[in-house]
Amino acid sequence: MWDKIKDFSSEFFVTGDPLILGAQVSIGLTLVAIVFTLTYFKKWRWLWTEWLTSVDHKKIGIMYIIASILMLFRGGVDALLMRVQLAAPELEFLHADHYNAIFTTHGVIMILFMAMPLMFGLFNIVVPLQIGARDVAFPFLNSLSFWMFFFGAMLFNVSFIIGGSPDAGWLAYPPLSELSGSPGVGQDFYIWGIQISGIGSLATGINFVVTILKMRAPGMKLMQMPMFSWSVLSSCVTIMFAFPILTVTLFLLFLDRYLGAHFFTLDGGGNPMMYINLIWMWGHPEVYIVILPAFGIFSEIVATFSKKKLFGYKSMVFALMSISFFSFFTWAHHFFTMGSGANVNAFFAITTMIIAIPTGVKVFNWLFTMYRGKLSFPTPMLWTIAFIPCFVVGGMTGVLLSVAPADFQFHNSYFLIAHFHQVLIGGVVFGYFAGLYYWWPKMFGFRLHEGLGKWAFWFWNIGFYVCFMPQYALGLMGMTRRFNEYDFDMGWQPLNVVSTVGAFLMGLAFIFQVWQIAHSIKFFKKETSGDAWDGRTLEWSIPSPAPMYNFARLPQVTSQDDWWEKKQRRLRGEAELPEVAAAEQAPLEPIHMPRNSGIPFIMSFSWFVAGFGFVWDWKWMIVVGLAGVIISMLARSFSYNTDYYIPVDEVERTEAAARGAH
Ligand code: HEA
Ligand code: HEM
Numbered sequence: 005m006w007d008k009i010k011d012f013s014s015e016f017f018v019t020g021d022p023l024i025l026g027a028q029v030s031i032g033l034t035l036v037a038i039v040f041t042l043t044y045f046k047k048w049r050w051l052w053t054e055w056l057t058s059v060d061h062k063k064i065g066i067m068y069i070i071a072s073i074l075m076l077f078r079g080g081v082d083a084l085l086m087r088v089q090l091a092a093p094e095l096e097f098l099h100a101d102h103y104n105a106i107f108t109t110h111g112v113i114m115i116l117f118m119a120m121p122l123m124f125g126l127f128n129i130v131v132p133l134q135i136g137a138r139d140v141a142f143p144f145l146n147s148l149s150f151w152m153f154f155f156g157a158m159l160f161n162v163s164f165i166i167g168g169s170p171d172a173g174w175l176a177y178p179p180l181s182e183l184s185g186s187p188g189v190g191q192d193f194y195i196w197g198i199q200i201s202g203i204g205s206l207a208t209g210i211n212f213v214v215t216i217l218k219m220r221a222p223g224m225k226l227m228q229m230p231m232f233s234w235s236v237l238s239s240c241v242t243i244m245f246a247f248p249i250l251t252v253t254l255f256l257l258f259l260d261r262y263l264g265a266h267f268f269t270l271d272g273g274g275n276p277m278m279y280i281n282l283i284w285m286w287g288h289p290e291v292y293i294v295i296l297p298a299f300g301i302f303s304e305i306v307a308t309f310s311k312k313k314l315f316g317y318k319s320m321v322f323a324l325m326s327i328s329f330f331s332f333f334t335w336a337h338h339f340f341t342m343g344s345g346a347n348v349n350a351f352f353a354i355t356t357m358i359i360a361i362p363t364g365v366k367v368f369n370w371l372f373t374m375y376r377g378k379l380s381f382p383t384p385m386l387w388t389i390a391f392i393p394c395f396v397v398g399g400m401t402g403v404l405l406s407v408a409p410a411d412f413q414f415h416n417s418y419f420l421i422a423h424f425h426q427v428l429i430g431g432v433v434f435g436y437f438a439g440l441y442y443w444w445p446k447m448f449g450f451r452l453h454e455g456l457g458k459w460a461f462w463f464w465n466i467g468f469y470v471c472f473m474p475q476y477a478l479g480l481m482g483m484t485r486r487f488n489e490y491d492f493d494m495g496w497q498p499l500n501v502v503s504t505v506g507a508f509l510m511g512l513a514f515i516f517q518v519w520q521i522a523h524s525i526k527f528f529k530k531e532t533s534g535d536a537w538d539g540r541t542l543e544w545s546i547p548s549p550a551p552m553y554n555f556a557r558l559p560q561v562t563s564q565d566d567w568w569e570k571k572q573r574r575l576r577g578e579a580e581l582p583e584v585a586a587a588e589q590a591p592l593e594p595i596h597m598p599r600n601s602g603i604p605f606i607m608s609f610s611w612f613v614a615g616f617g618f619v620w621d622w623k624w625m626i627v628v629g630l631a632g633v634i635i636s637m638l639a640r641s642f643s644y645n646t647d648y649y650i651p652v653d654e655v656e657r658t659e660a661a662a663r664g665a666h
């Protein structure tokens with residue numbers, strides 16, 4: 005009996021490695037501390053009613069952001085561990101198996117559980133405010149999306165403590181990811197964690213497309229929409245076409261592993277190349293899904309801090325949409341070396357290069373917006389300015405990779421690693437940071453400490469170049485990705501040491517950011533105007549943080565940069581435009597709002613349970629989980645009390661209080 009328990013627990017809990025054990029113990033202690041704090045301060049009910057059941061897009065946005073910052077920390081620790089291992093040849097710090105697991109979880113977490121939720125957080129916080137809406141089109145679905153993401157991410161992360169992490173790379177190529185190549189449960193955690201959160205992402209994509217197309221304030225034409233909302237539209241349309249491919253691909257892999265189907269194995273008539281094509285048909289658009297909103301953020305910030313209208317609005321829209329479109333026709337550039345033949349490679353090389361054109365258009369538009377502008381350089385603008393050269397270099401090395409014959413040399417080398425970190429960090433991460441700094445006062449009603457923010461900015465930037473520039477050289481010197489050890493004679497050590505130092509500088513930068521937030525909360529500097537940066541778009545026309553219904557009266561929009569134009573009219577002492585004045589003076593009406601609901605949380609948790617059951621093939625648990633899902637659906641179908649009205653006097657009181665604070 006005892007032996008049986010011991011056997012089971014050694015399979016269930018990964019033990020033996022002191023590093024993993026230490027991490028497990030600290031995760032356990034943190035959980036205990038959280039439960040204790042919530043109980044001690046009697047905050048459970050507050051947490052449930054105010055947050056976990058909330059359908060308010062602003063709160064959902066904040067939850068996304070908190071989750072993604074935790075994931076940035078986890079992915080960052082993974083990165084530092086790898087960089088320590090690589091700093092010296094033949095170092096015995098991370099063994100090969102452990103190293104495989106770490107780059108796999110690092111890649112998945114950074115893209116799917118850090119970049120995606122941070123992006124969704126910003127969508128949630130900004131889009132409804134920017135287009136003058138009171139919430140997203142489907143608030144209940146929005147909450148469901150968040151919890152599907154959350155529990156999917158948790159399921160993925162649990163593998164680290166229970167059962168062992170996946171270790172077949174962030175895109176899990178077969179046959180390595182098949183049962184024969186990865187007999188443990190790690191790969192099943194991968195499939196179910198990503199599957200569950202992926203469905204949440206697809207729902208978010210649909211939700212925001214509908215929100216943007218259907219919920220814009222009266223008068224706001226598509227071509228008057230702020231550029232960030234345009235970028236969200238392009239990213240979400242891409243999600244709508246790309247994510248179903250991911251769902252199907254993972255489902256087929258699941259069938260291979262669970263039922264012994266042979267979709268992706270050569271024996272039994274399948275073909276691993278089919279997986280590789282499918283996963284990149286999602287995977288390539290995915291990288292544009294995360295970069296497009298960053299382009300939108302930079303566009304807003306550049307215009308705001310240049311005090312000028314965005315240069316080339318129409319060409320910006322056109323560029324966003326054409327990048328979305330072309331992103332579906334470049335996927336094979338990820339496997340030029342896998343034998344598609346010269347014609348196929350030439351086709352995909354050309355489509356890939358074409359994307360450089362709309363991207364270049366955007367870069368020049370940002371530069372022209374700044375040209376002769378009245379520039380100022382608070383932290384959001386600093387990130388924007390640092391992004392431009394960084395992204396251009398990263399993009400250019402992408403174009404080098406897209407030259408198919410050259411890629412036979414670059415493929416899977418550190419040159420590639422440097423390329424994608426440069427676009428992902430210099431583009432995506434810097435972009436979302438810029439957005440966080442920019443919209444922070446809107447989210448929370450207070451400002452972040454600028455001085456500490458600048459320290460973080462410099463450490464991130466210097467750290468970035470120190471870490472990744474040497475990797476281009478290492479790539480050309482022949483160093484390949486996904487290896488934990490190298491021979492001393494290769495002469496790669498000096499540059500690797502430099503790279504590791506750079507990684508730690510970025511680690512320091514992260515600490516500065518945490519310090520910055522803590523410091524800013526402690527020395528709370530209320531942002532009273534609602535318009536922290538003298539902004540141009542509608543989100544700056546309402547108090548910070550926005551009241552739960554956002555706009556007491558829906559604004560009447562007449563132009564691009566509507567709020568800016570309105571402020572200009574006021575400055576010039578002009579009378580308000582008649583239709584705008586009429587909308588502003590209309591009597592208040594009760595505001596229709598969605599009611600909070602616990603169903604999204606419970607349903608997503610049930611998916612977590614079912615997923616966990618599938619991972620371990622515990623039939624009873626699968627049944628319990630799926631039953632929970634079905635009951636949640638039924639409960640939603642039979643609940644009629646899903647909305648309510650905020651009475652006029654309550655709106656009046658809230659507005660008066662907000663105005664009093666001005
Ligand atoms: C946000 C993420 C992101 C972005 C934006 C990009 C953008 C680009 N990527 Fe990158 N890429 C990745 C993330 C990203 N990539 C990842 C994660 C991988 C590896 C995955 C893995 O294997 O694990 C990868 C891999 C990858 C490969 C595969 C290489 C290999 O495996 O051997 C290729 C090959 O063509 C490529 C090309 C490009 C190109 C041409 C662009 C272009 O979009 C860049 C366009 C931008 C510019 C060119 C700069 C600005 C333009 C101008 C200033 C105008 C003037 C310039 C010209 C006319 C050239 N990328
Ligand atoms: C903070 C600094 C970061 C450092 C120091 C870092 C470091 C690394 C290292 C050492 C590897 C493994 C290289 C190998 O052996 O093949 C890696 C892989 C990877 N990183 Fe990062 N990284 C960082 C940030 C990010 C971010 C922000 C993202 C995404 C948004 C990201 C996405 C990836 C991906 C997708 C892989 C490939 C995983 C795989 O091969 O399966 N990284 N990174």
Ligand SMILES: [Cu+2]
Pocket residue numbers: 287288291334335337338
């Ligand atoms: Cu690609």
